[in-house]
Amino acid sequence: MKKFIKIFLWTVLTFVVLLFAAGSLLVYKIKNGFPVSYETQAPTINFPAGQTSVLLFSKSTGYRHATSIDAGKRVFDSLAKKNNWFVYSTEEGGVFNKEQLAKFNVVVFNNSTGRVLNDEQEQALEHYVEQGGRLIGIHGAGDDSHHWDWYEHNLLGSKFSHHPIAAHLQKTAVVLNEVPDSAISSGLAKTWESTDEWYVFFENPRAKGFHVLFNIDGSAINPSGNIFFVKDKNFGMGKDHPVAWYKNIGKGSTFYTSMGHDETIWGHEPFNKMIENAVNWKLALP
Ligand SMILES: [Zn+2]
Numbered sequence: 001m002k003k004f005i006k007i008f009l010w011t012v013l014t015f016v017v018l019l020f021a022a023g024s025l026l027v028y029k030i031k032n033g034f035p036v037s038y039e040t041q042a043p044t045i046n047f048p049a050g051q052t053s054v055l056l057f058s059k060s061t062g063y064r065h066a067t068s069i070d071a072g073k074r075v076f077d078s079l080a081k082k083n084n085w086f087v088y089s090t091e092e093g094g095v096f097n098k099e100q101l102a103k104f105n106v107v108v109f110n111n112s113t114g115r116v117l118n119d120e121q122e123q124a125l126e127h128y129v130e131q132g133g134r135l136i137g138i139h140g141a142g143d144d145s146h147h148w149d150w151y152e153h154n155l156l157g158s159k160f161s162h163h164p165i166a167a168h169l170q171k172t173a174v175v176l177n178e179v180p181d182s183a184i185s186s187g188l189a190k191t192w193e194s195t196d197e198w199y200v201f202f203e204n205p206r207a208k209g210f211h212v213l214f215n216i217d218g219s220a221i222n223p224s225g226n227i228f229f230v231k232d233k234n235f236g237m238g239k240d241h242p243v244a245w246y247k248n249i250g251k252g253s254t255f256y257t258s259m260g261h262d263e264t265i266w267g268h269e270p271f272n273k274m275i276e277n278a279v280n281w282k283l284a285l286p
Contacts, residue, residue, distance in 0.1 A: 036061040036114065036115055036116070038093055038117065038118040038121065039092040039093045039094040040093075040094055040118070040121075041092075041094045042094050042095065042097055042099075042100060043090070043092070043094055043095055043100075045088055045095070045100065045103075047086065047103050048086050050084075051084050051085060051086040052083065052084065052085045052086065052105045052106070052279070052280070052283060053085070053086050053088065053103055053104045053105050053106075054076065054080070054085050054086065054087045054088070054104065054105065054106050054107075054108060054279060055088050055090070055095060055101070055104045055106070055107045055108065056072075056073065056076050056087050056088065056089040056090070056108050056110055057090060057091070057093075057095075057107065057108060057109055057110060057112055057116075058072070058073065058089070058090075058091050058110040058111065058112060059090075059091040059092065059093060059112055059116045060091075060111065060112055060113040060114060060116070060140065061113065061114030061115060061116055061145075062113030062114030062140070062143065062145035063113050063114075063140060063143070063145070064111075064113070065111040065113075065139065065140050065260070065261060065262070067262055067263040068111055068139065068260055068261060068262050068263050068265065068266070069110055069111050070263070071263035071265075071266035071267075072110045072111065072138065072260070072266055073089055073110070074266070075266045075272055075275070076089070076108075076110075076275075079272070079275070079276050079279070082276075083276065083279070083280060085279065088104075093116060093117045093118070093121050096117050096121035096122075096124050096125055097121070097124050098124050098127060098128070101124055101125065101127075101128040101133065102128065102131075102133075104128075104133065105133075105134065105279075105283060106133075106134045106135075106136060106278075106279050107125065107128070107133065107134070107135050107136070108135075108136045108137075108138065108279075109135070109136070109137045109138065109141035110138055110141075111138055111139050111140040111141060111260060112137075112140065112141050113140040113141070113143055113145045113146070114145045114146065115145075115146065115147055115148075116146075122148055122150070122151070126150050126154075128252070129154065129249050129250065129252040129253070129254065130249060130250030130251065130252060131250065131251055131252065132250075132251040132252045133252045134252055134253050134254070134255070134281075134282065135154075135155060135252070135253075135254045135255070136254070136255045136256070136275075136278050136279065137155050137156070137254070137255070137256040137257070138256075138257055138259075138260045138275075139197075139199070139257065139258060139259060139260030139261055140260075140261075141155070141256065142155070142156050142160055142199060142201075142256055142258055143160045143199070144159060144160040154247070154249045154254055155254045155256050156201070156205065156256055157203075157205035157208035157209070157210045157245070157247065158201040158202055158203040158204070158205050158208065159201060159202045159203070160199060160200075160201055160202075161200045161201055161202050161225070161233065161235065162200055162225030162233045163197045163198065163199050163200065163225060163261075164197070164198060164200070164221065164222055164223050164224060164225055165224060165225050165226065165227055165233075166222060166224055167222070168197060169195050169196060169197055169261065169262070170195065170196075170198060170221045170222065171193060171194070171195040172193070172194070172198070172216050172217065172220050172221050173191050173192070173193055173216065173217065173220070174191060174192050174193070174194050174214050174215075174216055174243060174259075174270070175190070175191045175214065175215055175216065175217075176188055176189065176190045176191065176213070176214055177211075177212045177213060177214065177215060179211045179212070179213055179246075180211065181211070181246075181281065183277070183280070183281050183282065184213065184246065184255075184277050184278065184281045185213060185277070186277065187273055187277070188213075188270060188273055188274055188277065189269075189270035189273075192268065192270045194259065194265065194268060194271070195264065196243075196259050196260070196261050196262075196265060197261035197262075198216065198221055198223070198241070198243065198258070199243075199258035200223050200225065200233075200235070200236050200237060200241075201237055201258075202235070203237075204237050204238065204240060204242060205242055205245045206240070206242060206245070209247060210242075210245040210246065210247045211245060211246055211247065212240075212242040212244070212245045213244040213245060213246060213274070214242070214243050214244040214257070214259075214274070215240055215241055215242045215243055215244075216241045216243055217239060217241065218236050218237055218238050218239045218240065218241030219239045221241075223235075223236035223237075223241075242258075243257060243258050243259055244256070244257040244258070244259065244274060245257075246278070253281075253282065255278045255281070257271075257274065257275075259271060
């Protein structure tokens with residue numbers, strides 16, 4: 001009997017230690033980014049003449065929005081046919097070098113999460129945008145898993161806090177704002193209903209000089225992210241809750257939308273039109 005109790009206690013102790021180790025590792029990974037491998041081999045790309053070049057990047061080392069990523073790829077394929085775009089779709093970071101980035105009109109982070117580029121590749125993208133390139137981020141591209149200050153300041157203008165928990169997905173009206181650039185807002189629906197995971201940021205990017213293209217009424221959703229051990233996730237962004245915004249950065253620009261958690265968003269014509277506009281925006285300019 002004594003032996004049985006001893007075995008039982010050792011089993012419980014081992015289980016507790018393993019649980020603690022797993023929990024610590026998870027907290028470490030969330031805080032510091034998941035350890036990843038970086039692809040450094042530049043791919044061979046044949047850029048067709050006379051087409052707008054779009055780099056569609058869907059690598060994720062944090063949460064993977066699998067169905068939305070795939071739906072996004074399909075929509076980019078059909079928009080490419082309509083608009084004469086050349087879309088180079090990849091999940092590898094080797095293309096993030098100064099020479100190849102310079103050949104793209106637009107780089108899109110399609111729900112890309114986590115640390116996806118090494119330091120040199122991140123610097124290549126910063127240089128690309130500041131020298132006239134354009135960066136578009138969709139949904140997960142704005143969460144707090146990227147651990148990259150330049151990216152946070154220049155694409156998001158704010159820091160991700162959390163997403164609502166109750167309910168996780170909520171239906172509400174998306175409302176078009178007046179912006180200085182008619183090329184990015186032309187043909188967009190004034191308002192439409194969408195069900196999404198409405199990301200909450202610590203600050204309103206409007207206060208940081210970003211132009212807000214679409215917002216929702218923050219008082220019309222429950223922004224609470226409170227869970228059992230994590231409280232006070234209610235601060236939200238207030239009534240004016242931006243969900244798509246943009247800014248000129250150096251000679252280039254960035255555009256971000258927090259919409260796009262699941263694939264249903266890619267069935268919304270107003271959303272697809274917004275993405276189409278964001279890619280085509282400024283193409284006619286010298
Ligand atoms: Zn999501």
